[in-house]
Amino acid sequence: MSHRWGMAVDLDRCTGCEACVTACRAENNVPTVGPEQAARGRAINWIRVERYYEGEFPDVRVKFRPVLCQQCDAAPCEPVCPTYASHHTEEGLNAQVYNRCIGTRYCANACPYNVRFFDFANPVWDKPLHLQLNPDVSVREVGVMEKCTFCVQRINEGKTRAKAEGREVRDGEIKPACAQACPTTAIVFGDLNDPESEVSRLSHSPRGSKLLEDLGTKPKITYLR
């Protein structure tokens, strides 16, 4: 059975602690650009926690929403890429092939979620910070776009392990770094093609909705409110 990876994010559980953000950076070799450049909008965050305020003091409510690549089925970012750097894999992931990318940044403009990031400069890791780099994830050079991959290296590893052990991938066995770190289990990852999986169950929850659903991008992330 082919997989179709998806995610459910329970906003009621999310506390905005940003553990997912930090875990993602550590897992995916997301470069840090330094405070000056970050202040100028060059920071890269494959996942971010958006914070919205409601109401006037003292009746203030805060909403947190982790936003990462929604891995849309009808992704606006893909067809606009002239070099097929951005395309859809058989398992429904929006793949980004860094080697093909020439840096038109068109995909980032087309993306309504603003979850695609551009490498404005070559990443720098002061020694010995480079020892921390994850060898399973390529380091992106200057001038390419990068974005959340649903930790595709973990997906591949999980599938390989399951295959070596002669079994199907178990639900919950594969977890992206964000879902793994999340202290409140707000992020659940799994196979949408498996009707028994936790993520399938949550995706059909009446509390569920998709981000900017009316744009017709068919995201694979369901937000539960």
Added chain:
Amino acid sequence: MNLETKNKINDDLLRPVLHTSPWFYVIVLVLGGIIVAGLGSWMYQMSHGLVVAGIKWPVYWAFYITNFVFWIGISHAGTLISAILRLVNATWRRPVTRCAEVITVFALMIGALFPIIHLGRPWLAFYLMPYPSERGIWPNFRSPLVWDFFAISTYLTGSTLFLFLPTIPDFALMRDRTTGLRQRIYGMLSLGWQGTTKQWHRLESAMQIMAIAIVPVAVSVHTIVSFDFSMSPVPMWHSTVFGPYFVAGAIFSGIAALIVAMAVLRKVLHLEEYLHPVHFHNLGKLLLTMSLLWAYFTFVERLTVWYGNAPAEMAVFWETQTGSYAPLFWTMVFCNFVIPLPLLGIRRLRTITGTVVASSLIVVGMWLERFLIIVPSLAMKNLPYSWGFYRPQPVEIMITIATFAAMAFLYVLFSKFVPIISIWELKVGAHPRRVLTPQEEEEAQELWRVRP
């Protein structure tokens, strides 16, 4: 027309080519210096990455794409106008066509540079071309950028040929009037042109077909440039009006640029006898039409957004209307409509000075229009948390200035080496017409009366 007149035309129009004033060198040096500074900025940007530019998350397109759209728009000055005028057989077009077509070719070249300048990895720009390479993959024909590649290539090829073909007889003339190396170069460029009746006939037929073919290409080019934006689900980009809006805007800015260029040529090269007030007058009328058309499109675009009241679009709408982009927006409206309307609409004001003032404002206004289409929408996409603000950086400003200098530079060089007014077409214009309306008669006489 007698031989003396013909020779005077020859002499007048060849004078800029055959005699060089010291000012020429000064201008070339100054413009060349600015271009070198621009190239240096580009090299600096390439070596450091786009980190030196002002673009940022989420405003990933800004000055460079503005310049791209702007210059492609300017390119609609020449070939399109020249082709239309050729097709409708407007006699007054003859001194105008070449200086217009030159704008097209150079503006296209400059415009086509910007998608490369703005790339993250410009050295890989050839990935856009379909050719067998070790990469083993060809471009994605669903991408508007690939459409751009094909459209601009076609338009550039077409308009270069459209410029070159009618210049062949003038190259032949130059070949006859020069000696030595220059004669050999012009001889090569003239392709051995004799001027037999058969050649003239074939040239005229070819130009008719070219004119027919180039008009839809020109329209398609700017429509496709507008597709770069309207294909994305970005607030105020995703609009069906963008195709015609961009084409109208392109012709609008193109005519304005043409008027400015003509006025400069007229003064600098002393072409007062060939570029008459009536040319400015007629182009002014055309410009007025386009100004009204532009205002109409802008109104339609804004009205539909306002009436539709979609939240994401309204954020951008109000930001341009009353927010931080409002000064730019209203400057644009003044430059493109409010001031040009009386200048071009009142016959007494539609003088050379009047049209040039209006055109200069329109060039500025149309640049702002491109900027205002691109930046506010990107800065304020759907999720408010990700809103940003854009400020240009020195590199972007320098490269922008350098391309204006490059345009002037190329124009100066071209007018130095090629007669900027088509000599043979000018002469043909003086022939008695087989069927002339009284008005055309009057027009022709006014045009070809050589002043004492």
Added chain:
Amino acid sequence: MDRRQFIKATALTGTSATLASCGNPEYHLIRFIPEEALTPGIAVLKPSVCPLCSAGCGLSVRVIEGEAEVIRKNQLGVTKMGLAKKLEGDPAHPVNQGRLCARGQAAIQVTYHPDRLGHPLKRTGARFTGQFQELTWDEALSELISKLDSLAMANDQKSLAFLTRPQRGLRSDLVAEFASRFGAPEPIAFEFFSDDVLRRANALSFGKEQLPTFDFAESRYVIAFGADFLGTWNSPVSQSIGYGQMRQGRPGVRGKFIQVESRMSQTGANADEWVPMKPGLDGVLALGLAHVIMKAGLRRPEAAGGAGTLIEGWAGGLAGYSPEEVEKQTGVAASRSERLAKEFADQRPAVALIGGAPLAQTNGLFSALAVNALNALVGSIETPGGIFFTPQGRVAQTRSIDKVADSNIQLLLIDGANPVFATPPAWKVRETLMKIPFIVSFGNFLDETSTLADLVLPDHSFLESWVDSRPESGAKTAVASVAGPVMRPLHDTRAMPDVLLEVGRKLKKPLSPALPWQTFEEMIRSSEKSPAVIDRRYSGAARTVNFIAPQFDGDAGEYPFHFLPYPSAAPQRICPGCRNYRIRSRARCGAAGWRSIRRRPQDCRLVREILWRSHRARVLCGFPRLCRRGLRPM
């Protein structure tokens, strides 16, 4: 027993580590020794313990073979070694259950930080100038030994002091043991946001002098008074796991959560109701709720048991705490406190908690006792959905930092504490430390306190050394975690416990009879049998506590502005001193102010960029720039 056998043995005991044998609440014992041989490209998960706060979360460190430049025998070379790549939560650990917070995720950079010290250092310039000179370990140790010896010679052992982070485990046991065997007073544990007041209140109310553990997962109603329990307070990961369960973990049940505080914390941002009130009056509101509950007859005053008797006027139904009176004092509307009280009593199980800012007030003990009594009133002590106390082992005795000024300290040893940074200048910690003739720091970085040191003996990072932890809270069962190094050291550093043991052996009057182990590893192995669980009962005399209005200690100007956590709150002025720190007024930043806003470098390399992201147009964050080389003059 060689290593491999040890692994097998510990693996067995480790998996069945819920030591049911003791009869006492089980110890969850986790101890491992890393494998030496790695297959290139294949990740191995090795256990460790997160050292960044006292929650003691279990780590599962992804180790992959790589090439690193390391120093061995004073020589720099490249070697193939296992390198920690990522920290993940240990799924088997009872505290964090496979989860990890943002700080824990970033903890890996303690090891790889470019500014980490790689050699022992000796101060050459004046204190606080950051002028140091490298020296060998032999020289450094002999210097420390001679200082200790001369103290012993002068019979002045009492003037040795040890300043540590608050920690519970063998490491702190060793430090305490070293101090007491040498003849010095007990170590000073420094933590700025200390929870000592809450420990004392719990001791008075329930006889347990420790921080509580909350069973949010079973709770239906939570009122938190100032406790940032989803952010950094107590055991945040464990509490977040419970919080998630409380919200959406039970079909058809969604727990309600009220946060009472004066400044909206990250926890407050998640509350269903955020109740702002005047600072320092949390206890008044808690008693106001108790008043309503008792007056409405929802519970009788006796239900609160011993906790209630500590409060003046409790038996009489707290006549002075009517909702109207509470509104007058705290600013919380009477109708609101009445409604909250009824909800709190109706929804079972319900729990109230207090922590953070309210306890830092001068009347913190009163507030904590009031909240404890409120919990006792609704019967939330040691029942599902209520407060629990993690069974504890022996805890080394420590004393508080204000003792530093009183005692005549000749030699100060500092392990991982940075009070100069963390305390307000009004406390004059820096001035006090400046007076001490000789300071030895075991710090990895030249932070504000280490720059005062005369001798710096850099410690291994936690990934390079044996670590252990006995968390005070966060699990209903007792927990002790022990883990070996997951990678070999990158620098010429030595583990602080090993240094202490070596120094103890080499003194003129050796401590080795009492501390017989050669290394910390040996000490851990010898203590393989878990220490007995001690049910700590507080034996102090209890008397009733009355409400006292909170007082402010010292002039407001003595507490300079520390840190702006929410960028949107930052006004738009750039500090002229540091150029990119946006502050309220020029007067509040400056050379002195600048140092106080600097953070410990190891905390934030990853975190700071996240906060730095400018998320609204033209609103930039005020996160301080880190000084890359410790102490570059600003």
Added chain:
Amino acid sequence: MKAVYALYADPDSAQLAVDSLRREGVAERSITVISSEPFEEYEFSRRDKPTWIFWLATAGGAVGLVLAYLLASTTQRLWPLVTGGMPIVAMWPNLIIMFELTMLGAIIVTVITLLITARLPTTRSKLYDPEVSSGKILVGVENAPDDSIEKLKQTLRATGGEVNAG
């Protein structure tokens, strides 16, 4: 090559010369008229057959259309990568490529046709006189038989031209 030609100052005399040459019995295709501008309103320049240039251009366009379709659809089939949920062979975008290459085909064929039929570029020496660029009109006979040269010269001179032989 032998040629006789004369230069005329105005198109009327050139027309006379052409007419008288015809009366002399000189074949149409041997008469060459060279000018620095086209004279559409004179009969001497309007005796050509209608050209095929328009139809050739159309054919060029058709070739471009087919090539564009093949280029786009073959590329898409060879790299069947899904993007944005669109079909592999996406006709709407392909229409744009097809349009552009159609026009490019038409333009290029037009220019090639022009160059071939106008015998350009050429390096062979041809009947020409630089005076033409001063506005004079050259009327000549190429490849005239030797015996008729004198007669032709007379005829040309009679119509007012300055006779040269090249």
